[in-house]
Amino acid sequence: xxxxxxxxxxxxxxxxxxxxxxxxxxxxxxxxxxxxxxxxxxxxxxxxxxxxxxxxxxxxxxxxxxxxxxxxxxxx
Amino acid sequence: xxxxxxxxxxxxxxxxxxxxxxxxxxxxxxxxxxxxxxxxxxxxxxxxxxxxxxxxxxxxxxxxxxxxxxxxxxxx
Amino acid sequence: xxxxxxxxxxxxxxxxxxxxxxxxxxxxxxxxxxxxxxxxxxxxxxxxxxxxxxxxxxxxxxxxxxxxxxxxxxxx
Amino acid sequence: xxxxxxxxxxxxxxxxxxxxxxxxxxxxxxxxxxxxxxxxxxxxxxxxxxxxxxxxxxxxxxxxxxxxxxxxxxxx
Amino acid sequence: xxxxxxxxxxxxxxxxxxxxxxxxxxxxxxxxxxxxxxxxxxxxxxxxxxxxxxxxxxxxxxxxxxxxxxxxxxxx
Amino acid sequence: xxxxxxxxxxxxxxxxxxxxxxxxxxxxxxxxxxxxxxxxxxxxxxxxxxxxxxxxxxxxxxxxxxxxxxxxxxxx
Amino acid sequence: xxxxxxxxxxxxxxxxxxxxxxxxxxxxxxxxxxxxxxxxxxxxxxxxxxxxxxxxxxxxxxxxxxxxxxxxxxxx
Amino acid sequence: xxxxxxxxxxxxxxxxxxxxxxxxxxxxxxxxxxxxxxxxxxxxxxxxxxxxxxxxxxxxxxxxxxxxxxxxxxxx
Numbered sequence: 389x390x391x392x393x394x395x396x397x398x399x400x401x402x403x404x405x406x407x408x409x410x411x412x413x414x415x416x417x418x419x420x421x422x423x424x425x426x427x428x429x430x431x432x433x434x435x436x437x438x439x440x441x442x443x444x445x446x447x448x449x450x451x452x453x454x455x456x457x458x459x460x461x462x463x464x
Numbered sequence: 465x466x467x468x469x470x471x472x473x474x475x476x477x478x479x480x481x482x483x484x485x486x487x488x489x490x491x492x493x494x495x496x497x498x499x500x501x502x503x504x505x506x507x508x509x510x511x512x513x514x515x516x517x518x519x520x521x522x523x524x525x526x527x528x529x530x531x532x533x534x535x536x537x538x539x540x
Numbered sequence: 541x542x543x544x545x546x547x548x549x550x551x552x553x554x555x556x557x558x559x560x561x562x563x564x565x566x567x568x569x570x571x572x573x574x575x576x577x578x579x580x581x582x583x584x585x586x587x588x589x590x591x592x593x594x595x596x597x598x599x600x601x602x603x604x605x606x607x608x609x610x611x612x613x614x615x616x
Numbered sequence: 617x618x619x620x621x622x623x624x625x626x627x628x629x630x631x632x633x634x635x636x637x638x639x640x641x642x643x644x645x646x647x648x649x650x651x652x653x654x655x656x657x658x659x660x661x662x663x664x665x666x667x668x669x670x671x672x673x674x675x676x677x678x679x680x681x682x683x684x685x686x687x688x689x690x691x692x
Numbered sequence: 693x694x695x696x697x698x699x700x701x702x703x704x705x706x707x708x709x710x711x712x713x714x715x716x717x718x719x720x721x722x723x724x725x726x727x728x729x730x731x732x733x734x735x736x737x738x739x740x741x742x743x744x745x746x747x748x749x750x751x752x753x754x755x756x757x758x759x760x761x762x763x764x765x766x767x768x
Numbered sequence: 769x770x771x772x773x774x775x776x777x778x779x780x781x782x783x784x785x786x787x788x789x790x791x792x793x794x795x796x797x798x799x800x801x802x803x804x805x806x807x808x809x810x811x812x813x814x815x816x817x818x819x820x821x822x823x824x825x826x827x828x829x830x831x832x833x834x835x836x837x838x839x840x841x842x843x844x
Numbered sequence: 845x846x847x848x849x850x851x852x853x854x855x856x857x858x859x860x861x862x863x864x865x866x867x868x869x870x871x872x873x874x875x876x877x878x879x880x881x882x883x884x885x886x887x888x889x890x891x892x893x894x895x896x897x898x899x900x901x902x903x904x905x906x907x908x909x910x911x912x913x914x915x916x917x918x919x920x
Numbered sequence: 921x922x923x924x925x926x927x928x929x930x931x932x933x934x935x936x937x938x939x940x941x942x943x944x945x946x947x948x949x950x951x952x953x954x955x956x957x958x959x960x961x962x963x964x965x966x967x968x969x970x971x972x973x974x975x976x977x978x979x980x981x982x983x984x985x986x987x988x989x990x991x992x993x994x995x996x
Contacts, residue, residue: 390893391572392803393545393574393581395612397532400525400526400530400531400532400533401525401526403521403615418583420543420614420615420616421521421614421615421616422545422612422613422614422615423468423517423520423535423537423612423613423615423652424534424535424610424611424612424613424651424652424653425534425610425652425653426612427532429545429612431570437846437893437917441803441919441920444803444919445783445801445919449780449781450780450781454780455780456777456780456807457780458576458577458804458805459576459803459804459917460547460574460575460576460578460581461574461575461576461803461915461917462572462573462574463555463572463573463574463575463897463900463901464572464573464897466589467648469621469650469657471688473760476753476754476758476759476760476761477753477754479691479749494659496619496690496691496692497690497691497692497749498621498688498689498690498691499688499689499691499696499745499748499763499765499956500686500687500688500689500762500763500955500956500957501686501762501956501957502688503760505621505688507646513542513589517615517616520615521615534652534653535613535652536623536650536651536652536654536657537589537611537613537650537651537652538648538649538650539593539596539597539631539648539649539650539651540593540648540649544651549912552905552906552910552911552912552913553905553906555901573901575804575848575897575900575915575917576803576804576805576914576915577804577805577914579912593651596651597631597649601628601629602628602629606628607628608625608628608655608683609628610652610653611651611652613651618741620955665694665741669767669768669955672767672955673767673935673953677932677933678932678933682932683932684929684932684959685932686956686957687765687955687956689741689763689765689955691745691748691749692745695952697925697954697961699992701836704829704830704834704835704836704837705829705830707825707995722963724923724994724995724996725825725994725995725996726925726992726993726994726995727772727821727824727839727841727880727992727993727995728838728839728879728880728881728990728991728992728993729838729880729881729990730992731836733925733992735950762956762957763956764927764954764955764956764958764961765954765955765956766952766953766954767935767952767953767954767955768952768953770969771876773849773878773885775916783919798887800847800918800919800920801918801919801920802849802916802917802918802919803916803917803919804914804915804916804917805914806916809849809916811874817922817969817993821995821996824995825995838880838881839880839993840851840878840879840880840882840885841878841879841880841969841991841993842876842877842878842885843859843876843877843878843879843973843976843977844876844877844973853988856981856982856986856987856988856989857981857982859977877977879924879973879976879991879993880990880991881990883988
C-alpha cells in the first residue's frame with residue numbers, strides 16, 4: 389500500500405468544487421480545505437506506486453481550476 | 465477574539481481595487497500594499513475561528529484578481 | 541473540534557525519533573515520514589484552537605532536532 | 617513615516633523570548649506568534665527608511681535565536 | 693538615493709519585450725534576463741522611497757506579461 | 769560541454785505534450801514527469817553557455833503550456 | 845525500476861565530500877554540483893520504492909553536512 | 921564575459937563582515953545588504969563560466985557565516 393499527501397493550489401473560490409471532485413476518487417481517504425500556503429490537502433492510499441501516479445496525474449491534476457499540486461510521498 | 469495576517473498575491477495593477485474591497489470588510493483592521501514576495505497584507509480580527517474562515521474563504525479570496533493567499537493565524 | 545496538518549523539517553536522521561515523540565502526543569491522529577520539501581507530516585485533532593496552539597508550540601516544536609514547522613489549519 | 621512587516625523564523629521554543637525582546641523596541645507597534653511558514657510577525661513604524669534599516673538590521677536581527685527575517689516594506 | 697533590485701517572473705517568451713519596456717524607465721540602471729527561479733532582474737536607483745514605489749507599482753508591474761515581482765530594497 | 773537541469777511547472781494535464789516537445793530538442797539527454805513541487809525535469813547537455821541559453825529561452829520556455837522554469841546550471 | 849532526482853542543500857564548502865560520498869552509493873546514476881537554489885543534484889535508479897526510501901533516508905540524508913533534501917519522484 | 925547575481929542568506933549580524941569579504945574578490949562589481957527574503961546581493965562579472973564557478977564555490981560560499989546562496993546566471 390502506498391500513501392501520499394497531495395497539496396493543491398487552485399483558482400480562488402474553486403476549493404469547494406475541487407473537494408467534491410476529489411471525494412469521488414476511490415483512493416482518497418481524507419480531503420480538507422486549509423489555510424496557509426496551500427488551498428486543499430488530500431490523503432491518498434493506493435495499491436502501488438503506479439496507481440498513485442495515475443490518480444495524481446490523471447484524476448486530481450485534471451480537475452478543473454487546479455493550478456498546481458505538491459506531492460509528499462510517504463516514506464514508511 | 466481570533467487574529468490573522470493574510471498575505472495576498474494578485475494580478476499586476478489590481479492592488480488598489482483589492483485594497484478598496486478589503487477595507488469594506490468589517491473584521492479588517494489593517495490593509496497595506498507591500499514590496500517583497502507578496503503584494504498586499506491584511507490584518508483580520510474575528511470573533512472566532514469560523515468567522516475567520518468565512519472572511520478569508522468567502523470575502524477576501526473571492527475579490528476579483530486575487531491570485532493566491534497565504535494565511536498566518538496568530539498563535540497568541 | 542479543530543484539525544491541522546503540521547509539516548516538519550528536521551535535522552537529517554532525526555525523522556525516526558521525532559515521529560516516536562510525536563506519536564506520544566494525544567491529539568496526534570496520523571504521523572508519517574515523507575519525501576518532498578518536508579520531512580515529516582502530522583495530523584492533529586484538538587478540542588479547540590487554544591489546545592491546537594499549545595500542542596504545536598509546546599509539544600511538537602520543542603521536540604529535539606525539529607528545525608522548523610509549517611502549519612496548515614483546516615478550513616472546514 | 618515608514619511602515620514594514622517583518623516575519624521572523626527562529627529556533628524552536630525561542631518565540632516567547634524573541635517577542636519579549638521585540639516589544640522593548642520603540643518603533644514596534646505589533647508583535648505576535650503565528651502559525652504558517654513563519655514563527656513571529658512584527659509591525660514597525662519608523663520616522664524614515666534609515667531608522668527602519670537600523671531597527672531591522674541592528675535590533676531585530678541581532679536578537680538571539682533569530683534564524684532569518686523576511687521584510688515586507690509597506691508601499692503606501 | 694534609494695536602490696533596489698526587482699526580480700520579475702513573466703509569461704514565457706515575454707522576457708525580451710519586458711526588458712525593452714524596463715530599459716525605457718529613467719531610474720533603471722541595469723536589466724538582464726536570468727536563469728534560476730526568476731526571469732528578469734532590474735536594478736533601480738531612485739531619489740527617494742516614494743519615487744521607488746511609483747516606479748515599481750506603476751511602471752514595472754504594469755508592463756504587460758509581468759506575472760509577479762519580488763523586491764529587494766537595499767539596506768545601505 | 770555545459771550541463772543543466774531545468775525544472776518545469778506547467779498547466780495541469782500538459783505534462784505529456786511538453787515532454788514530447790522537449791524530446792525533440794537535440795541537446796536534451798533526459799526528460800521525466802515528476803512528483804513534488806515541479807512537474808517535469810529535463811537534463812540538457814550543450815556545447816557552450818550560449819547554446820544553453822538559446823535552448824532554454826527559445827525552445828523549452830516557448831513550448832505551449834509551460835508556466836515557469838527553474839534552471840540548475842551544473843557547477844562541474 | 846524506480847527513478848528519482850534528489851536535490852541537496854548542504855553546509856558551505858561540503859559539496860565536494862558529499863558528492864564523493866554519494867558516488868559510492870550503488871543506485872546513484874548521476875551526481876553534480878549545481879548553481880541555483882540547491883547545491884547538489886543526484887539521480888537515483890532503484891529496484892523498487894522501498895530501496896528508494898532506504899537509499900534516500902539511510903544513505904544520502906545521513907552523509908555529514910547535508911542540511912536538507914528535496915525529492916522529485918519520477919512519474920513515468 | 922559572464923555575469924551573475926548571487927543572493928546570500930547568512931547568520932544574523934554577519935552581513936557587514938560578509939560584504940567586506942565579498943568586496944575583496946576581483947570579479948565582484950556590486951554588493952549590498954538587502955531587505956526581503958535574502959540578506960546580501962552580489963553582482964559578479966567573470967571572464968568565463970569556469971571562473972564564475974570558482975568564484976562562487978571557492979570564494980563567496982566559503983566566507984564564514986554564509987548559510988546558503990542562490991545564483992541567477994545572466995541569460996544575455
